[in-house]
Amino acid sequence: MLPILFLIPLLLSTTSHASNQDFCVADLTASDTPSGYPCKPAANVTSSDFIYTGLSAPGELIKLINAAVTPAFVGQFPGVNSLGLSAARLDLGPGGVVPLHSHPGASELLIVKSGHITAGFVDSANSVYIATVKTGELFVFPQGLLHFQVAAGKKGAVAFVVFSSTNPGLQILDFALFASSFPTPLISKTTFLDPELIKKLKGVLGGSG
Template structure:
């Protein structure tokens, strides 16, 4: 049985692009699968202008800045399994040991020199000095870091296979909350005085 041409054309042109993408509705709830979809998308939802051209503010404790283009900042990547961010590190700047629970990461150094690495689940260290044009990958969920070991500002772009990779910074997880000092001491073997000092620097209590 053949379908009439008029029916085929009617079906094709009545179909919507709803299944092609899901631009995030930032006014709606967000869950593990991301944001719900906006009813109407525009060209502006699929471009992200300006912010990644601008250097981040590195006048902070770690001398580094991260400018993300994740689903919260760039709703067009919602549901697509991709995102990007800019890293700026002053001389001596560091992105502390951290993990991304929902994504693997690829870093591309644009300017300067970075020493970067990750630690596998069997506690083996994979580290490398990276220069302009070099790339490195960090597998999902593994602790990793970047340090500017050069004599000039460093700039890099990092991409993720998630619109919302998530992040947990090890030092902040331990020392910026009210987890009791004796618990941290017992589980990390750090000296109590050092723990209290780090809590004082990073804002933790207990």
């Protein structure tokens, strides 16, 4: 009984602290840190901090992949700071693709708004999970795993994605290999790709080395 009585003040203190910290709107004038942005003073918080309109319009398609990803991370949407979630809009033209990539800091939920998207991921046992996701359907990508999205059929597609982090991070496999200064001999050694093919891909994506 005594240990329980001892915990009551601690629980009350924790509850009181939580009620005073309903949100922490990011102060984007300060520097980001591993624990996130500091909070904007509560007196300066307004309703506009909790709405973001940047996903209402299509993004500009990147010619190489015929796709656009428009983020609503903490840097664009300060109201999500400390809440453990963020979002993005995905626009895919016909044949558009978001190449193999991973988000080290978050799982991802894909919600298809229009069209069909073939989506999939590879797990740590090298099992592959692929599905064609239709309008109104959802697909989930576990945190840190390589995954992709491709417009299915002859039309484009639009989707929204939700992340389990305010800043999920991003590493695109092709760009890491072929848009960087990663030396060609080492890429060949570690991937078993032909050096001439690597040089060709570096020429397309702007890499060196």
